[in-house]
Amino acid sequence: MTTTDPAMTGQPSFIIDQWDFTATPAQRQDGLIDSLAGRWIHCQRDQAGLDEWLDRLGIHSGLRQAVLAEDTRPRFEEVPGGFLLILRGVNLTPGAEPDDMLSLRLLWYKDGLISLRKWPFKAISSVRETLEQGKGPTTLDALLVTILEAINLRIDELLEAQELELEELEAIDHITNPQQHLTRLTQLHRRLLRLDRFIRPQVGALERMAIDAHAWLGHRELQLLSNQRDTTMRILETIEMLLQQIQLVRDELQQDLAERMNRNTYWLSVIAGIFLPLGFLTGLLGINVGGMPGVEDPRAFWLTCSALAVVAVVEFLLLRRLRFFGK
Template identity: 50%
Template sequence: MAFIIDAWDFNQQPASRVTDLTGKPVVGCWYHLERDTDGLEDWLKQADIPEPLIDAMTEEDTRPRFQRLKEGFVLLLRGVNLNQGAAPEDMLSLRILSYKGVIYTFRKRPFKAITHIRESLEKQDGPDDLNDFLVHLVEQLNLRIEDVIDAVEVKIEDMEAGGYDNTAVQQQEISKLHRRLLRLNRFVRPQLAALDKFTTESERSMDNEMHQWLLNERDTTQRLLEQIDLMLEQLWMQRELLQQAVAEKMNRNTYWLSVIAGVFLPLSFLTGVFGINIGGMPGVENEDAFEIFTYALVVIAVIEFLLLRRLRFW
């Protein structure tokens, strides 16, 4: 069955891989499935899973949410996309269905979090039961979101310490980071709400210790969301400071252009007057007139410079 990526039996310790996949799903097992592979829907129907739940697990676009069922629950989560060549903020959908004592997870692209749990199970160092598996899964999703957020935070700190010399490049970097955080925020916020409901509902099915671990992971998601909100505020502040730096640079350039124009305005006036090519211009018959006129322009320019300096124009 090509749609079954992996399956583990938690009815014994340590958990063992399910080798016989021809029959119906076994209570106490976890089945990891490829949701866009032919034959999956028929297999789920044979497992007595209602068609609305099958549609919810295989639909294309979903947002994080939790739904309690009479014989289980539906938990839709998102994880950062750490596949090669992908953007981490394009978060992947992971659908979790707990139904009649069996847990099914559905994915379209590989998840590093799932891979880590499978590897730990192979080393006989993984979760002890299905509840432990769910807590481990939320933990691994949070760890990878945290890694991406920490990388963004480092870039923001470097930007704050680097000054505002190359404003064009910095503007592009701010826009890139802002877009990344907005995409993360789009799914982490409803994911927190889904985990809130899941934590409340799981209090009846989990023992105290396991429920406390789940609460800790819910708090971690809350902290990650707060960290995203804080960094969004930091980026807005960086954008304002960058715009202020650009405005100051433009004002400074405009100011110096005005000073230069002020210095050369009377000089331009004099050169314009003495450039009139009509009779009666003074100095036309004097061979030293051009040299005298040039020295006069230099003296006027020096006097203007000293006058502007005394008036504290800069």
């Protein structure tokens, strides 16, 4: 993808990219603008000068704080002149955890769209690539739906990878290394919980937007928005299904571990039950006091061993009769 250096184009450092949708196809613009109508401005929200520019556009301080806040959850909110939509997308930055979801703020204001991010967003990059090729959306409302679609697409890709990992864990003979198996299940469970934390409110935000966005979006885009809301709902249902599946696999694994422990404890108890009277007899015969029978008889050792063997066999048959173990 072709990149543009803001310093070379005269753009402020907080503007990553901007496009004019009053032309068809949309055209990239350079320089600082004070009119948003028909334009998309993609911004780096932690750069100096952004707050002053938003203030100059007439955006009140409360809304500026909302779009520049460090920690936010997905939500939709109507504001004077438009709406604010805060979304979360997967983190596909090399070396990062995908489930450590990134925040994207979309501010529709005075018929223009401002998007703000802190870290690179692969979904936004893909939209910019299509615009550079002249194949992207031709209107701002279509652009908004395209961004939602790109975000959901990458979340879907991540969930497919999680499903494959879970299928692999189910196929592995976990009895050979149950502790490692349980550790991988716990890690997968933790990743899905982090996804669930943000996707759940994201569904609510898109549901509210689908109800209230008729003032800004056309009929076709409203239908596409409803589709993306349904897609997000399906993603949430997939996460819930995977969480339940992980719990089932974990329960099965823990049951196998408990059965193995019970089996080992059982056999130890059987062995201890057999050798307890034998140990008592050998201990009794081993005391060093006068009057012990057989001390002078060379056959006494073998007679004692035979008697102990008979006692062991009788105990074995008795335990079997009492169904301490299968026949």
